[in-house]
Amino acid sequence: MSQRRISRQQSFRIDRIQAERIARASKREAKAEALLEGGALGAEQRGRIIAHYGVQLLVEALDGELAGQRFRCHRRANLDALVTGDEVIWQPATEAATGVITALLPRRSVLVRPDPYHKLKPVAANIDLILLIIAPEPTPSAELIDRYLIACEATDIQPLLVLNKADLISEGNRDSLTALLASFAALGYDTRTLSAHGDTGDLASLVAQHTVVFVGQSGVGKSSLINTLLPDVAQKVKEISTGSKLGQHTTTTACWFDVPTGGALIDSPGIREFGVWHMNKDELLAGFIELQPFIGACRFRNCAHASEPGCAFQQAVLDGHVQARRLASFKRLVSDIGTR
Numbered sequence: 001m002s003q004r005r006i007s008r009q010q011s012f013r014i015d016r017i018q019a020e021r022i023a024r025a026s027k028r029e030a031k032a033e034a035l036l037e038g039g040a041l042g043a044e045q046r047g048r049i050i051a052h053y054g055v056q057l058l059v060e061a062l063d064g065e066l067a068g069q070r071f072r073c074h075r076r077a078n079l080d081a082l083v084t085g086d087e088v089i090w091q092p093a094t095e096a097a098t099g100v101i102t103a104l105l106p107r108r109s110v111l112v113r114p115d116p117y118h119k120l121k122p123v124a125a126n127i128d129l130i131l132l133i134i135a136p137e138p139t140p141s142a143e144l145i146d147r148y149l150i151a152c153e154a155t156d157i158q159p160l161l162v163l164n165k166a167d168l169i170s171e172g173n174r175d176s177l178t179a180l181l182a183s184f185a186a187l188g189y190d191t192r193t194l195s196a197h198g199d200t201g202d203l204a205s206l207v208a209q210h211t212v213v214f215v216g217q218s219g220v221g222k223s224s225l226i227n228t229l230l231p232d233v234a235q236k237v238k239e240i241s242t243g244s245k246l247g248q249h250t251t252t253t254a255c256w257f258d259v260p261t262g263g264a265l266i267d268s269p270g271i272r273e274f275g276v277w278h279m280n281k282d283e284l285l286a287g288f289i290e291l292q293p294f295i296g297a298c299r300f301r302n303c304a305h306a307s308e309p310g311c312a313f314q315q316a317v318l319d320g321h322v323q324a325r326r327l328a329s330f331k332r333l334v335s336d337i338g339t340r
């Protein structure tokens with residue numbers, strides 16, 4: 001992936017948008033402080049961020065008599081960025097279905113992506129399973145899968161590699177697809193083969209036990225899988241991504257969907273692109289889990305893992321501990337960031 005270069009004109013635009021954002025932020029925080037000073041708020045309790053509505057956040061109450069109900073909330077000034085999936089402390093206000101968020105509870109995981117200034121911004125929190133979807137068509141690229149997995153490793157969220165469109169497996173592609181899945185299974189990644197249009201295997205029960213996101217390249221069947229598993233949700237995601245109901249602010253922010261059978265889905269166009277974002281050299285290396293035991297074992301400290309004598313990575317390939325394709329992929333990704 002190449003970093004986007006920002007033209008002068010674009011950068012003025014970004015500065016203006018940023019200034020507007022700051023102005024809006026101080027306004028919404030002033031509102032939260034006014035509500036807090038007013039003193040007419042209900043008891044502090046736990047809630048979860050479900051979506052962003054422009055300056056307000058939609059919070060679902062997690063405890064007590066309000067559990068399951070949703071409240072449009074302002075946020076205190078001193079809070080860090082809040083994202084969908086965050087668990088928070090909030091207080092209901094006197095106006096119906098509104099409230100104030102006063103604290104962010106610790107995150108179990110967070111997905112981040114770079115903003116136009118290359119600063120990493122959180123986009124969703126507390127996800128515990130990434131469903132990385134591939135399919136016979138579009139033809140899967142092992143290197144693209146590597147990149148998604150690197151991004152997963154950087155988040156500490158468990159990935160599951162799912163080959164969708166099993167009905168399109170034929171004599172012509174069976175061996176290569178089987179080998180592809182096996183090569184990632186050999187690294188320790190869990191895999192599934194299923195079909196959004198047919199047998200979805202244990203996907204429903206997996207989703208029911210987790211907070212999941214679906215990622216993968218365009219056309220692999222993410223929408224179809226969501227549609228098969230959660231028909232109501234698929235429709236809502238569509239409305240959000242076209243911005244038809246909730247306004248333009250929601251087009252890039254993630255939304256939380258409770259799954260009727262348990263578990264939840266967080267989805268947005270931005271999240272679906274997860275994994276093709278910028279990564280630095282340390283993250284790249286950390287993302288190749290099978291290389292970890294060999295880090296620091298090369299003879300030369302600045303080893304490029306090419307043809308140097310005493311390269312532990314090359315030796316690991318010769319010894320059958322590391323796949324040659326994966327080492328080549330790692331080196332290509334490192335050289336890509338070096339030339340940007």
Ligand SMILES: Nc1nc2c(ncn2[C@@H]2O[C@H](COP(=O)(O)OP(=O)(O)OP(=O)(O)O)[C@@H](O)[C@H]2O)c(=O)[nH]1
Binds near residue numbers: 217
């Ligand atoms: N044969 C077959 N086709 C499928 C299956 N799942 C999805 N498709 C088809 O693949 C195409 C793309 O599916 P989508 O669900 O739109 O893919 P997506 O990953 O959501 O694509 P983006 O929205 O572009 O990210 C559609 O024509 C689907 O009908 C499947 O299991 N079998």
Ligand SMILES: [Zn+2]
Binds near residue numbers: 305
């Ligand atoms: Zn080396």
